[in-house]
Amino acid sequence: MDTSPPSFARDLAAAMDWWRDAGVDHDFSDDVTVWLDDADQAPAKSKPEPAQASDSERDRAQNTEKDGAASHPASRADLIGESPPATLEDFRKFWLEAPGLDGVGPRGRIVPRGPAEADLMILVVDPEETDRTSLLSGPQGQLLSNMLTAMGAEEENTYVASALPRHTPMADTAAIAGTGMDAVTALHIQLxxxxxxxxxxxxxxxLIGHDRAxxxxxxxxxxxxxxxxxxxxSxxxxxxxxxxxxxxxxxxxxIEWSATW
Structure with a gap:
C-alpha cells in the first residue's frame, strides 16, 4: 500500500472535486473580462436608421398609451367617499357594492369572515383562486386552520380578511395602494x-401603509x-x-411575538 504523502496535484484535484460536488463549477470575479473578442479591435456597430411608422402603427401606439394610462391611474381616488362605513356590517356591504375597489366591479368579490373585536385578525393580500362564497376555503385556508390550532387560537374568534376583494395574481400592491386601497384597508382594520x-x-x-422594501x-x-x-x-x-x-x-x-403580550 502506498503510504507516501499526497502530492499537490492530488490535493488540487480533490479540492476541485469538492467544489464541483457543491455546485460551484465556474470562476467569478468582480472585474469585467472580455473573453470572446478584443474590444479595441471589434468593429463599431452602426445604429440602424429608425423605420418610419405607418399611420396604422402610430394609431396602435397611441391607443396602447391611452390603455396603459387608464390601467395605471395617476391620481389618488377617495374610494371611501364622504359617508364612510361606520360599522363592520356596513363595511361588508360597502366591500360588496362599492364600484371602485377593483377594475372588475362588485360581482364575485369575497367578503371577510369572523366577529368584530376578535382576539386575532388574519389579513392576507387576496382570496384564493378557488374561493367563491367563503374566504380562504381552499388549501391555503386549510393550512391557516392548522396553524391556528397549533397557535392555540380559536378559529371562531379569529377575523379573517383580505386587503383586495378578489383573487389578483401578481398584484402590484404598491400601485393598488396608491389608488386609495391602503385607506380602505386601514378603515377595515379600524372597524x-x-x-x-x-x-x-x-x-x-x-396596503397597510409600509414600504415593500x-x-x-x-x-x-x-x-x-x-x-x-x-x-x-410574515x-x-x-x-x-x-x-x-x-x-x-x-x-x-x-413564539417571539406572542411572548410580548
Whole structure:
C-alpha cells in the first residue's frame, strides 16, 4: 500500500472535486473580462436608421398609451367617499357594492369572515383562486386552520380578511395602494377592531401603509387614531405551502411575538 504523502496535484484535484460536488463549477470575479473578442479591435456597430411608422402603427401606439394610462391611474381616488362605513356590517356591504375597489366591479368579490373585536385578525393580500362564497376555503385556508390550532387560537374568534376583494395574481400592491386601497384597508382594520393583527405576505406592506422594501421583522404595530394594535408580518400562505422552511420561520416569529403580550 502506498503510504507516501499526497502530492499537490492530488490535493488540487480533490479540492476541485469538492467544489464541483457543491455546485460551484465556474470562476467569478468582480472585474469585467472580455473573453470572446478584443474590444479595441471589434468593429463599431452602426445604429440602424429608425423605420418610419405607418399611420396604422402610430394609431396602435397611441391607443396602447391611452390603455396603459387608464390601467395605471395617476391620481389618488377617495374610494371611501364622504359617508364612510361606520360599522363592520356596513363595511361588508360597502366591500360588496362599492364600484371602485377593483377594475372588475362588485360581482364575485369575497367578503371577510369572523366577529368584530376578535382576539386575532388574519389579513392576507387576496382570496384564493378557488374561493367563491367563503374566504380562504381552499388549501391555503386549510393550512391557516392548522396553524391556528397549533397557535392555540380559536378559529371562531379569529377575523379573517383580505386587503383586495378578489383573487389578483401578481398584484402590484404598491400601485393598488396608491389608488386609495391602503385607506380602505386601514378603515377595515379600524372597524374590525381586533386585539392583534397578523398580516401574511410581504407584498401586503403597501396596503397597510409600509414600504415593500421594509424589513417585515421590524414591524410591531399598526397605528390608528384610536389605538395601536400589535402587528406581526410574515410570508404568505402560498409561499409557506411551497417552501416548508417558511412555516418554521413563521413559528419562530409567532413564539417571539406572542411572548410580548
Amino acid at each position: 374590525a377592531a381586533p386585539k392583534r393583527v397578523i398580516a401574511l405576505g410581504k407584498d401586503i406592506l403597501p 421594509q424589513d417585515i421583522t421590524s414591524l410591531r404595530k399598526i397605528n390608528h387614531e384610536t389605538a395601536n394594535m400589535p402587528l406581526m408580518v 410570508e404568505g400562505l402560498d409561499n409557506m405551502m411551497s417552501m416548508p422552511r417558511l412555516k418554521a420561520r413563521f413559528w419562530r416569529r409567532w
